[in-house]
Structures are given as C-alpha cells and as structure tokens.
Amino acid sequence: MKNPEEYELVPTEGDAGKRPVDESEGEGSPKEPKPKDEGKREQWDNRIQFLLTLIGYAIGLGSVWRFPYLVARNGGFPFILLYVIMLFVIGVPLFYLEVTLGQSTSKGPIAVWSKVAPSLTGIGVAMTVVNVYIILYYTVIIGWIDLYLVSSFSSPLPWAECFGCVVTSNASDQQACLSRLGLGTSPGSMLQEFYSCWNDSTKYYWYNTALGASGSIGAAGEFNWKVFLSIFITYLVIYLCIFRGLAWAGKVIYVTATLPLLVLLCLFFRAVTLPGAASGLKCMVMPDEGTVMRKMQDPQMWLEASTQVFFALGLAMGPLIGLSSHSTRSRHVLRDAILVGVILLVVSLFSAIVVFSVVGFKAQLMNVDSCELVKAQGTGMIFVVLTEALNHMPGAPFWSVLFFFMLLLLGVDSQLGSVNTLVTILADWKPLAKVHTEYIAGFICTGLFLCTVPFTFGNGVYLFDLFDRFAATLPLLLIGLFEFVAVAWVFGVGRFFVDVAEPINRWLKYLWVVLWTVVNPLTMAAIVIGSIVVESLDPLTYTLFRNGQEASEEYPYWAAFLGAVIVFSSVLAIPLYMIVRLLVVPKARADAIRFLLCEGTPARELVESGKALCFRGTKDEAKDEAKEALIQNN
Secondary structure (H helix, E strand, O other): OOOHHHOOOOOOOOOHHHOOOOHHHOOOOOOOOOOOOOOOOOOOOOHHHHHHHHHHHHOOHHHHHHHHHHHHHOOOHHHHHHHHHHHHHHHHHHHHHHHHHHHHHOOOOOHHHHHHOHHHOHHHHHHHHHHHHHHHHHHHHHHHHHHHHHHOOOOOOHHHEEOOEEOOOOHHHHHHHHHHHOOOOOOHHHHHHHHHHHHOHHHHHHHHHHOOOOOOOOOOOOOOHHHHHHHHHHHHHHHHHHOOOHHHHHHHHHHHOOHHHHHHHHHHHHHHOOOOHHHHHHHHHOOOOOHHHHHHOOHHHHHHHHHHHHHHHOOOOOHHHHHHOOOOOOOOHHHHHHHHHHHHHHHHHHHHHHHHHHHHHHHHHHOOOHHHHHHOOOOOHHHHHHHHHHHOOOOHHHHHHHHHHHHHHHHHHHHHHHHHHHHHHHHHOHHHOOOOHHHHHHHHHHHHHHHOHHHHOOOHHHHHHHHHHHOOOHHHHHHHHHHHHHHHHHHHHHHHHHHHOOOOOHHHHHHHHHHHHHHHHHHHHHHHHHHHHHHHHOOOEEEEEEOOEEEEEEOOHHHHHHHHHHHHHHHOHHHHHHHHHHHHOHHHHHHHHHHHOOOOOHHHHHHHOHHHHHOOOOHHHHHHHHHHHHHHHO
C-alpha cells in the first residue's frame, strides 16, 4: 500500500480517462501529482486516538436523544429490528467507504470527490451544506442542555416547582399554594396558567421557562438571552478545543469519548431498578399483535430508521472523510467500521432502555399506561419525561447533573468532529493554505454562531423541528446514494479494492460489490421515492405549545418552502456541478459519452471483467487480468 501523501491510481491501458484527477491538472494527459511537503497535514497521534474520535463522533446525542423517541414513535421493537438491518447493510459499508477514501487521499470531503469522480465533486459540496445545517440545530440542543445542567445545581429542581411551590400530587398542597399566591380570585387566564404548570411542571418549564416558546412558528416571540448565552458558550468551548488543531483536540477526545459511556452505565443501573421500569421496557420490546408487519410496510419508518443510521454514524455529512484524512493508512478499516457499528448499537439500546425504564417509572407515578405515555412524546422527551422522573429520584439534583453532563459531553464530542471538518475543507482550499488554523476555526465558529441567532427567539423550538425534519432525512439518503454510484459505477468498485482499499477477504469483496452496486442503491432509492410519496399525501404538521397545551398545526406556506430550500440547497449541488462541468470541460463531455455507451468504463468492467479485477489473486495479478479483459473488449 502506498503512503497517503503519494496517493495515485495508475490507470490500466485504455483506461487513462478514468484516473481520478485534480481539477487543477487540466484536461490534457494525466500528470504525476507533486509530492506534498512532509508534515504538512496534521495526523492523529496514534490509532487508538483516531478510533476514539470515530466512536465519539458516532455516539452523540443521536443515540441518547433521537434514537429513543424514534423507537417510541414507531412502535418499539419493529423500529429496532429495522434499525439493526439498516445499520449493518447500509451504515457499516458506507462508513467503511468514507473512512477508506479519507485515509487514502488525505483530503477533505470536497477535494476527495474531485479525485474519485471529478464530475461528481458536488457530492462533497452537498455534504458540507448538510453538515452546516446539522451543526446549526445540533448546537441549539447543546445550548438547551447547558441551561438544564446549570439549573440542576439547585434543590429542589426548578422544573419540580410552580410559582415557588413544590409540585405534589396532594390536592391540599395545591390549594395552599393558590392561597399563598393569592390566585384564588385571579382572572381565569392566570388560574389556567397555574393549573397548566401544576398538572405537568416539566412540560411547563420546558416551553415557558427554558424556551419561552411562542404560540406558533410564525410568531417570533421574545428574545431568549439565556439560550443565546448558552449557545455562545457552546461555540466558545468548541473553538477552544479545536483552535490548536489535532494536537489539542486529540487529547480532549480521551475524556469526551469515554466519560459519557461510564455515566450512561451508572444511569442504566439506576433506571432499571426504578419502580415501574418493567412496564416501560415492555412497550419497547413487546409490540402489539400485528404491529411488526404493519410497521414494516410503512415507508416513513424505513426513512426514519435509515436516516437515524446516517445521523448517528455521521454518514453523508463529510466529517468521517475529514477526520480520516488526518489518519495514516490502516489495514484495519473494515474491523474499525464493524466495531464502531456494534458499539453504536449497544449504546443506542442502552439509552433506549434507560429512557423507557424512566418513562415506565413516570407512568406509574401518574397512574397511566406506559405505552400511551411513550407515544405522546417528541423531540423534547429528554427535557420533559426524563426530568419528571428525575424529580422523584432520591438525590434528584445529583442524578440530574450527571445526566445532563453526559449529554453535554456527547454533544460537544460530535460537534468537534463536524466543525473540525469545516476547518479541514477551508484548509484544503489553496487561497487559505497558509492561514493559521486558529483564524479559520474562529471565522467558522463566529459564522455558525450568528446563524443560530434565529433559534434564540420564542419560535426557535419550532424552527429546530423544521431543520430536524428536513435537513437530516432525505438529503442524507440522496447523498449516500450518489456516493455508492460514484464509487461503484463511475470510479469502479474493482479499482477501489485494487488501488484504494486495504486487502480484505475474497468473500467479503463479493458481499461488498453486491451491496454497493445493487442492494444499497436500490434500497435507498426505494425509500426516498416512498417517503416523498407519503410526505406529499400527508399534511406537513408540527407540534406547538399554546394556552398551556400541546397542539398540532399545519406548517404555513413559508415554513414548508423553507423546508424545501433546506432539502434542495444541498442535493441540487450534485447535478448543478455536473452540468456546469459538462458545459465547461470538453473532456468531461467525452467521458460522459463513454460512460453512457459503456465503452471501457467501470460499469462495463463490472459486468464483463469484474471478477478478474476484484477477486482473483494479488493486486498485480488482478491488474494483469483486468488489462487482458480490456484488450479483449476493445
């Protein structure tokens, strides 16, 4: 295997047009790439540090916050089953592909596609746009977590109180509080607000105190300086972790990647021993009769299961390629990909067990059915349901601090990888090649912070739901689909295993070729089409908080348009870049014609001589057989 700094794919005879080239090489004969200066690109200190970085990036808030509420919304076990299938059929193969490309080229997510398939460089642009969108609303969650973490250092917990009175199930306590506050003769609106708080103090605190939520997405509401300050502190912490480059970020990862797992383990043992935990777990693992088959036929659940895999592993966003570009060439990429997938699955299941156990505990306190309580929750599950359970635990402030500290570490850990990838992209840009990392990181963090200001108003939580619904769903699947097409059908899956990937078992190559060329593209295309059909038939609604109650309302036209902009502003970069390059670069047009006619292209090689290129003998023997096959075809 070649050193990443000397990366070059030597074309076979009659195949010169397919060598991945830099856009700067021109349209003439392929040129030898100039060797880079030694030490120009920072590297991780060791393989363990890089592996912990991948694990820390993958095991983020998506595992603890997003996965449990998706399990709850989709009937429990059917979603978990489909999630496991998607994780190992689509997630791990694409994870392996992105990490291998990053290590082999030592390039960021945009530059790497200019080498693999120049006309599909828009894949890298689309990745970057989606990454920015996800960073924006992901940091908002961390800001909310900051608020709850600071509020946890008080006893009783603030969401266990209403107007200074500790909420209990005793009616006499409620009347005593009304008398003390003098609300017995107050206007109806004030009494309604009091009863709304007393009946569900955690939900009232979440919407009114923490967020200051307005009545709809169209009403901006008041500026929330607490959320603004929390988001600012979050970006400041991220900047301090990455401004010195990998030398400092690599040290931070030892803490941020391991400590949350220890905290989760403590919470796990506490949660499963709570009264009523069994009833909550029953809703998770024992679906109603007929639920499995009915849910398996729902395109929306397929979409949510697959996008959760993409969201959790960080696929089709760019950070995996960016982080891997700082790693030396490894012969253990496939093993690492499987290991990260297994760890992600275990952590996700542990998180779901914690959440469902706590929900069962709350259901017993409220004397309601656990499954019905679970289904009623949404993105605010950890801020509403879990905080209610924390109120009734012995030593509530301790467990609250521990829980939100874990969430904070998980969130910051993932953001380090995402923001650092943006730094890598700009550092790969030649005009900024000599600019110090701290300046690039400062520029990026400042720009992202300013873009999150709209989330600090009363309708910020509704904007958050809009971004979560449109930024982290269809765009990820479409980008992943183009990644498989670019590597398997444009670059050539055979050439990938000969010139790029480390040697792997022959039968694994068979499996990978089948998955990358047929199974994964067709599966993802079917999910995308089915989801679009379902979304077009159902009205676009969101959950709002008005008059002390949650309600459902259709998105206004401008919000639906904004959702469409979020989707198309990323994925349209792929066809637009391709069209522009075809119009401007003559060689690109010639290559496109050859590809459509299957003349000496990877598509033809795959069909007629793929076995010789992929599965037989050593690297040199495979190249010789590929040359003979090409000569016979021509």
